[in-house]
Amino acid sequence: MIHMKKTLLLGISTLLFSSFCLAAPKFNDKAIKQLQQNSQQSDLAYELVASLTTEIGPRLAGSENDLKAVDWAHQKMTELGFDKIYKQPVQVRDWQRVSASLQVSSPYQHELNVSALGGSISTPEQGIKASVVRFESLLDLQQANRQDVEGKIVYLAGKMERDKTGESYAKQVSARTHGAIAAAKLGAKAVIIRSISTASSANPHTGSLRYHPEIAKIPAAAIGVSSAELLDRLFSYDKGVEIALNIQNQEQNWKTSYNVIGEITGSTTPDEYVLLGAHLDSWDLGTGALDNGAGVAIVTAAAHAVKQLGQPKRSIRVVLFANEEFGLKGAKAFAKQHEQTLDNIVVAAESDFGAGDVWRFDTRVAHSALSFTDEILAKVRHLSVMRGHNRALGGPDVSVLAKLGVPVVNWLQDGRDYFDYHHSQEDTLDKIDPKNLQQNVSIYATFAYMVANSDINFRNQQDK
Amino acid sequence: MIHMKKTLLLGISTLLFSSFCLAAPKFNDKAIKQLQQNSQQSDLAYELVASLTTEIGPRLAGSENDLKAVDWAHQKMTELGFDKIYKQPVQVRDWQRVSASLQVSSPYQHELNVSALGGSISTPEQGIKASVVRFESLLDLQQANRQDVEGKIVYLAGKMERDKTGESYAKQVSARTHGAIAAAKLGAKAVIIRSISTASSANPHTGSLRYHPEIAKIPAAAIGVSSAELLDRLFSYDKGVEIALNIQNQEQNWKTSYNVIGEITGSTTPDEYVLLGAHLDSWDLGTGALDNGAGVAIVTAAAHAVKQLGQPKRSIRVVLFANEEFGLKGAKAFAKQHEQTLDNIVVAAESDFGAGDVWRFDTRVAHSALSFTDEILAKVRHLSVMRGHNRALGGPDVSVLAKLGVPVVNWLQDGRDYFDYHHSQEDTLDKIDPKNLQQNVSIYATFAYMVANSDINFRNQQDK
Numbered sequence: 001m002i003h004m005k006k007t008l009l010l011g012i013s014t015l016l017f018s019s020f021c022l023a024a025p026k027f028n029d030k031a032i033k034q035l036q037q038n039s040q041q042s043d044l045a046y047e048l049v050a051s052l053t054t055e056i057g058p059r060l061a062g063s064e065n066d067l068k069a070v071d072w073a074h075q076k077m078t079e080l081g082f083d084k085i086y087k088q089p090v091q092v093r094d095w096q097r098v099s100a101s102l103q104v105s106s107p108y109q110h111e112l113n114v115s116a117l118g119g120s121i122s123t124p125e126q127g128i129k130a131s132v133v134r135f136e137s138l139l140d141l142q143q144a145n146r147q148d149v150e151g152k153i154v155y156l157a158g159k160m161e162r163d164k165t166g167e168s169y170a171k172q173v174s175a176r177t178h179g180a181i182a183a184a185k186l187g188a189k190a191v192i193i194r195s196i197s198t199a200s201s202a203n204p205h206t207g208s209l210r211y212h213p214e215i216a217k218i219p220a221a222a223i224g225v226s227s228a229e230l231l232d233r234l235f236s237y238d239k240g241v242e243i244a245l246n247i248q249n250q251e252q253n254w255k256t257s258y259n260v261i262g263e264i265t266g267s268t269t270p271d272e273y274v275l276l277g278a279h280l281d282s283w284d285l286g287t288g289a290l291d292n293g294a295g296v297a298i299v300t301a302a303a304h305a306v307k308q309l310g311q312p313k314r315s316i317r318v319v320l321f322a323n324e325e326f327g328l329k330g331a332k333a334f335a336k337q338h339e340q341t342l343d344n345i346v347v348a349a350e351s352d353f354g355a356g357d358v359w360r361f362d363t364r365v366a367h368s369a370l371s372f373t374d375e376i377l378a379k380v381r382h383l384s385v386m387r388g389h390n391r392a393l394g395g396p397d398v399s400v401l402a403k404l405g406v407p408v409v410n411w412l413q414d415g416r417d418y419f420d421y422h423h424s425q426e427d428t429l430d431k432i433d434p435k436n437l438q439q440n441v442s443i444y445a446t447f448a449y450m451v452a453n454s455d456i457n458f459r460n461q462q463d464k
Numbered sequence: 465m466i467h468m469k470k471t472l473l474l475g476i477s478t479l480l481f482s483s484f485c486l487a488a489p490k491f492n493d494k495a496i497k498q499l500q501q502n503s504q505q506s507d508l509a510y511e512l513v514a515s516l517t518t519e520i521g522p523r524l525a526g527s528e529n530d531l532k533a534v535d536w537a538h539q540k541m542t543e544l545g546f547d548k549i550y551k552q553p554v555q556v557r558d559w560q561r562v563s564a565s566l567q568v569s570s571p572y573q574h575e576l577n578v579s580a581l582g583g584s585i586s587t588p589e590q591g592i593k594a595s596v597v598r599f600e601s602l603l604d605l606q607q608a609n610r611q612d613v614e615g616k617i618v619y620l621a622g623k624m625e626r627d628k629t630g631e632s633y634a635k636q637v638s639a640r641t642h643g644a645i646a647a648a649k650l651g652a653k654a655v656i657i658r659s660i661s662t663a664s665s666a667n668p669h670t671g672s673l674r675y676h677p678e679i680a681k682i683p684a685a686a687i688g689v690s691s692a693e694l695l696d697r698l699f700s701y702d703k704g705v706e707i708a709l710n711i712q713n714q715e716q717n718w719k720t721s722y723n724v725i726g727e728i729t730g731s732t733t734p735d736e737y738v739l740l741g742a743h744l745d746s747w748d749l750g751t752g753a754l755d756n757g758a759g760v761a762i763v764t765a766a767a768h769a770v771k772q773l774g775q776p777k778r779s780i781r782v783v784l785f786a787n788e789e790f791g792l793k794g795a796k797a798f799a800k801q802h803e804q805t806l807d808n809i810v811v812a813a814e815s816d817f818g819a820g821d822v823w824r825f826d827t828r829v830a831h832s833a834l835s836f837t838d839e840i841l842a843k844v845r846h847l848s849v850m851r852g853h854n855r856a857l858g859g860p861d862v863s864v865l866a867k868l869g870v871p872v873v874n875w876l877q878d879g880r881d882y883f884d885y886h887h888s889q890e891d892t893l894d895k896i897d898p899k900n901l902q903q904n905v906s907i908y909a910t911f912a913y914m915v916a917n918s919d920i921n922f923r924n925q926q927d928k
Binding site: 050053054056057108202203226229230233287425426428429430431 | 518519520521574577665666690697698750751894
């Protein structure tokens with residue numbers, strides 16, 4: 001069904017883009033220099049993320065604060081002079097954390113730091129007391145025997161490594177997303193995971209989990225890395241480990257949240273647009289400064305910086321997606337609403353990897369457009385950015401569009417510290433270095449400016 | 465009263481020490497090398513702190529765990545073959561944390577991370593709602609007008625700097641210890657402080673506070689550094705800040721805890737002893753790995769290492785003090801019980817600054833003994849230790865003895881990370897690098913071995 005539509009779209013796109021010139025245009029170097037200078041000197045992005053985290057704070061999709069953030073975004077875009085600003089309704093879950101506690105009763109008594117995973121059901125009111133069975137990885141659990149797991153609480157002990165790209169996160173996060181399904185399949189009563197984090201910290205890191213419609217839902221929680229290290233040590237006594245886990249959460253009916261979209265309208269081909277994305281929702285434990293207040297601030301400030309130089313030829317649309325954390329609901333709603341006009345998106349980029357500086361430029365564009373991306377890179381190389389590959393997937397939200405054929409770029413940020421804070425109470429403004437934001441804004445602004453003032457086509461012409 | 469006793473003691477000491485030789489003895493270099501090699505290769509200290517933090521965990525003075533730790537220490541010293549092991553009763557407070565919460569209601573709503581300071585009274589059951597008045601420092605509060613403070617909650621916002629010696633801690637900690645007195649003097653309802661910590665973290669850092677018998681007791685709490693940064697930002701709106709603070713603690717009658725003392729008995733002058741101190745109690749938020757499980761492990765392992773080389777001439781006494789955190793009660797009890805025999809302490813050293821490596825050697829010894837301390841230093845200089853001054857005060861517990869004339873040394877540890885974790889839930893085993901413990905043990909063992917196998921007198925002869 002989607003493929004048929006895609007073919008149709010590609011047919012239309014042939015008409016739309018057939019007159020496009022593939023040669024890279026010559027840019028006004030002075031303008032780009034000015035743009036970068038303005039961006040490097042502007043506090044706007046920092047002020048935006050400071051405002052969002054201070055005046056709103058945590059904004060779990062569906063919460064009262066989430067709706068406050070929608071109004072906040074609309075208001076800020078208005079103040080910044082975006083040409084068109086509108087909201088797009090998105091249905092989101094209304095899940096709320098109430099409480100979580102975990103006591104080890106054997107071999108030694110301890111109280112561990114624990115938080116429910118996002119979307120977890122509650123334990124019975126009196127909690128669950130059970131012995132714990134430990135697995136090094138989700139794979140080990142998936143290969144376990146039912147008799148070793150049934151009636152127990154599963155503990156997934158996999159460790160994350162520190163790296164620049166989040167490669168280790170991608171590897172370990174399946175314990176969080178799929179742990180409850182794998183454990184329930186074998187009859188476990190609940191699952192706890194070592195936080196998917198690089199911090200040697202007591203703080204638990206939450207994040208979404210999945211349930212399977214045909215497999216029992218069981219409560220799922222993360223313990224802090226320090227608590228996990230302690231638990232590992234308790235296992236080393238070979239005396240068995242018994243715990244009492246109590247998780248209470250609430251889930252009500254679905255609620256309406258919104259994608260907030262702001263446009264700098266183009267002068268020549270206003271329907272064609274560069275999409276700059278980030279997400280407005282956050283987890284509830286911190287104030288969502290890194291995930292994803294920083295991204296919201298970067299893309300908003302970047303579009304504003306371009307506007308300050310004058311109206312671009314193509315439009316720039318900033319899309320602040322609703323509910324990234326609970327299943328990309330905002331991105332999916334956006335894709336659905338725009339399914340007939342996805343070809344209007346020249347290229348999409350998303351900032352959703354904290355507030356580290358950009359160091360690499362990945363793309364997923366037509367071979368014929370690579371020389372243009374080289375030209376973009378040449379303009380930001382002095383900001384310590386290197387070329388990556390042409391197999392980019394886009395950020396989480398934009399990946400939904402990439403799968404539908406939208407060309408994407410990834411401006412990779414240095415994520416070495418990101419998973420120290422991500423999804424925990426440590427995701428707060430004090431973790432952001434304003435200078436890094438300025439570098440990010442400078443790069444996104446350069447990128448948006450160059451694409452919006454060109455007529456480059458990033459799509460494969462042979463597809464048309 | 466104390467001065468009279470001291471004079472008497474000094475008189476007695478003249479008789480005791482008059483036959484002492486001041487020249488530095490020649491040491492068996494091979495033995496010292498062996499001692500250091502053994503220490504550098506031994507996991508004993510790490511195993512001890514791992515055992516204490518895993519099998520007991522937090523051990524607030526007066527708690528059930530505190531008494532378990534006393535038994536643990538007795539048992540470990542027995543297993544390690546200490547010659548004499550005994551407990552000395554110490555009366556300690558029985559204060560317990562129950563709960564703490566802090567909501568900002570204006571200018572924007574936030575839930576802050578908060579913990580009661582140790583010893584704080586409770587708020588009324590329904591909490592305290594009040595506007596907040598902010599001071600940069602305790603001094604600013606002390607100089608404030610009553611009308612600016614009365615009926616409000618005082619917020620002390622002073623920041624700690626990262627340094628190697630803890631100098632900044634010494635400067636800032638008065639906000640914690642004296643904030644409640646200064647605030648109550650001016651009619652404040654409660655006091656909250658920015659955690660005395662170098663971590664940019666949401667975690668609150670507790671610690672003891674003082675009340676004055678003639679000034680009203682008010683509730684006192686610490687907020688995490690990230691929460692303090694947020695609060696500072698809320699003040700920047702100039703709209704006033706209102707909070708609701710609820711602290712519930714319990715305090716029962718006094719309880720009995722114990723100093724645990726273990727001796728390696730000397731062959732020649734067993735009554736003379738080198739005192740190696742640390743404290744067994746900890747705060748309740750973490751597992752007391754750095755404060756002061758590491759110290760307990762270092763001094764115990766060092767004494768054991770000396771014993772492994774054969775019986776020293778003088779005795780070595782490891783004193784694991786009770787209740788350092790709540791007013792040095794163990795040290796004071798020790799000083800009182802030994803007041804007639806303090807001159808038997810040749811020199812005292814305490815390890816109570818986390819698990820960083822030793823980098824400096826301070827002393828407070830007679831001028832005539834400095835050449836001997838130089839000789840000690842020469843034996844550990846290859847472990848990256850430099851000479852400090854001769855005005856050492858001793859660690860917290862040992863400072864009680866130093867004030868009574870006992871010669872002391874300080875092996876200064878690198879404390880740059882210590883206050884990231886100290887007194888918070890982050891004080892856990894995973895913060896300890898076993899290699900650093902080995903370096904510490906090697907140094908304490910060398911020091912104890914050299915003093916215990918000498919007849920050096922560290923006291924001023926002109927005092928005698």
